[in-house]
Amino acid sequence: TQLCWWLWQVFCCLTPFLFCVILTPQMIYRFLSFDHFRDKLVPPSPVGAKPGPTPLTESPELQALLQLLQWPAPPENAAAFASSTSAEKSHYRLLQSQSNYTVGNMLLVSLEARDQSGQPKHYGGDFLRAKLHSPELKASVAGTVEDHNNGTYTLTFPLLWAGAAQVSVRLIHSSETVALLRRIRDSHPSTVTFRGYFVDPGQGSKEEVTECNVHPVSGPTCQYVDPGTGERWFCARPQHHSCNDLVYHSTGIYKNVLSSAEKVFLTTSPPLPCHPGLALTNPSGFYYKDVWVSLGCSSRTFPTSDLALGCLRGKIVHMIGDSTLRQWWEFLLAFIPCKSLGKNCSGPLLAVEPAQGLVLRWRAHGIPLRTAKSKMADMHYLANELDALGGGPDMVVVFTLWAHFTTFPVDVYVRRVHGIRQAVAQLLARSPQTTVVIKSANTGFKSVYGSDWLSLQLDNILRAMFAGMKVAIVDAWAMTSCHYLPGNIHPGKVIVQNEVNAFLSYVCPGK
Ligand SMILES: *[C@@H]1O[C@H](CO)[C@@H](O)[C@H](O)[C@H]1NC(C)=O
Ligand SMILES: *[C@@H]1O[C@H](CO)[C@@H](O)[C@H](O)[C@H]1NC(C)=O
Ligand SMILES: *[C@@H]1O[C@H](CO)[C@@H](O)[C@H](O)[C@H]1NC(C)=O
Numbered sequence: 001t002q003l004c005w006w007l008w009q010v011f012c013c014l015t016p017f018l019f020c021v022i023l024t025p026q027m028i029y030r031f032l033s034f035d036h037f038r039d040k041l042v043p044p045s046p047v048g049a050k051p052g053p054t055p056l057t058e059s060p061e062l063q064a065l066l067q068l069l070q071w072p073a074p075p076e077n078a079a080a081f082a083s084s085t086s087a088e089k090s091h092y093r094l095l096q097s098q099s100n101y102t103v104g105n106m107l108l109v110s111l112e113a114r115d116q117s118g119q120p121k122h123y124g125g126d127f128l129r130a131k132l133h134s135p136e137l138k139a140s141v142a143g144t145v146e147d148h149n150n151g152t153y154t155l156t157f158p159l160l161w162a163g164a165a166q167v168s169v170r171l172i173h174s175s176e177t178v179a180l181l182r183r184i185r186d187s188h189p190s191t192v193t194f195r196g197y198f199v200d201p202g203q204g205s206k207e208e209v210t211e212c213n214v215h216p217v218s219g220p221t222c223q224y225v226d227p228g229t230g231e232r233w234f235c236a237r238p239q240h241h242s243c244n245d246l247v248y249h250s251t252g253i254y255k256n257v258l259s260s261a262e263k264v265f266l267t268t269s270p271p272l273p274c275h276p277g278l279a280l281t282n283p284s285g286f287y288y289k290d291v292w293v294s295l296g297c298s299s300r301t302f303p304t305s306d307l308a309l310g311c312l313r314g315k316i317v318h319m320i321g322d323s324t325l326r327q328w329w330e331f332l333l334a335f336i337p338c339k340s341l342g343k344n345c346s347g348p349l350l351a352v353e354p355a356q357g358l359v360l361r362w363r364a365h366g367i368p369l370r371t372a373k374s375k376m377a378d379m380h381y382l383a384n385e386l387d388a389l390g391g392g393p394d395m396v397v398v399f400t401l402w403a404h405f406t407t408f409p410v411d412v413y414v415r416r417v418h419g420i421r422q423a424v425a426q427l428l429a430r431s432p433q434t435t436v437v438i439k440s441a442n443t444g445f446k447s448v449y450g451s452d453w454l455s456l457q458l459d460n461i462l463r464a465m466f467a468g469m470k471v472a473i474v475d476a477w478a479m480t481s482c483h484y485l486p487g488n489i490h491p492g493k494v495i496v497q498n499e500v501n502a503f504l505s506y507v508c509p510g511k
Pocket of ligand 1: 099100
């Protein structure tokens, strides 16, 4: 009977979350290392012990077993963490992708390993674990991983039950980490020690504790040979007891065997906190249940006014831009809430939350500005505003500028942004702790005076001109262009809230 197989293909933007790195050292299965037997083995005591077996190192069985442990090693020059495989940067895709699969068939997946900077790897040896599973059915099967030794892997899963299923792949260790584990294992007789407790109950003397292990420890040693199996055990010889007084056993210490450069390989890096200067990924994030999740850093949400106010406590926030940034201002005023002084339109506007010492200011970025009749003297050029700020750790500057420039040749915009960039650079030079955030353009224009195409041109210029500077970019373009709400240059509240959350994630990146 042919049952239908529905395969649920995971959206590409969710893929990185299916990779996760498990790096608890205790979880690493330690194969027995026979190397140290070669030189340090004390001959077994002939008295009371069985005749010793053929030395293992010479046995054909050991040689055969060691063959089983063959694992590709990275090239010698690939010891830097940057060249190690990154779970986040690696990709996989279904081979012979179909909409329907049949129970009894195999599902093939091709995985391409990439390094920390996203470059494809050209050698194998990554330790991957794959499974196909249906969480709703509580069904799962392990997949087989074939290493092609060129940075690609083929994962094979048998299709054994009917229903939606998903592929999950974990990078347990990069090939570089495997090489490190192997080197540590093979160059240290053991990385943990044990304790032997020597007691002489008859004499009531003090207990003595020494180090024990499967191999002789340094200095005078007590050797114990199990009469039944011939297995050996060694402890440092106690000073006031005889070897026969060994009564108790316990675990000892975990030796510090990694240099700090090596520790990086065995540390799970939590997602980076959001910080100015971080380059945006492409895509920079995605919506899930109406919440924007950044793919470049661990974006936070501020669902309650207490959380938002907690983030902004003691801050002086200068918001300089157009009506799309005034939406942030209006959102914060209603959400926190603060007391607002000043009138609407091109500002300047001031709001305060006196209990927590929050000051919010909003003003327009200066002419050209398509606005109602306003005082010329109130319209300050953005660069001049920045020049007038001392900056500091409590100061946050967020600006946007594009919507009122779509009606001119681009050099007008470039000249304006050039001056603003210079002002930002000087602000960050005199006060490096100032937080500077740029709200990118958003979508929603559709006329000859403002079209998304014209906006995108300016937005590309803005991003390019601030690339590499210690400023944060809130990707309002992505956040407005993929949302289900109909396009509107003044997006709906749910989008504005996500934009503000992204902004606050830079102001308060968390731990
Ligand atoms: C999958 O197979 C079922 C049963 O044969 C069929 O009804 C369905 O239309 C197929 N779906 C697709 C997308 O081919
Ligand atoms: C890697 O090796 C496999 C198997 O030999 C081959 O099919 C694939 O094209 C190779 N990929 C690259 C990138 O060399
Ligand atoms: C300011 O604008 C908002 C929305 O744009 C409006 O709700 C509010 O009443 C205006 N306030 C004043 C003082 O005009």
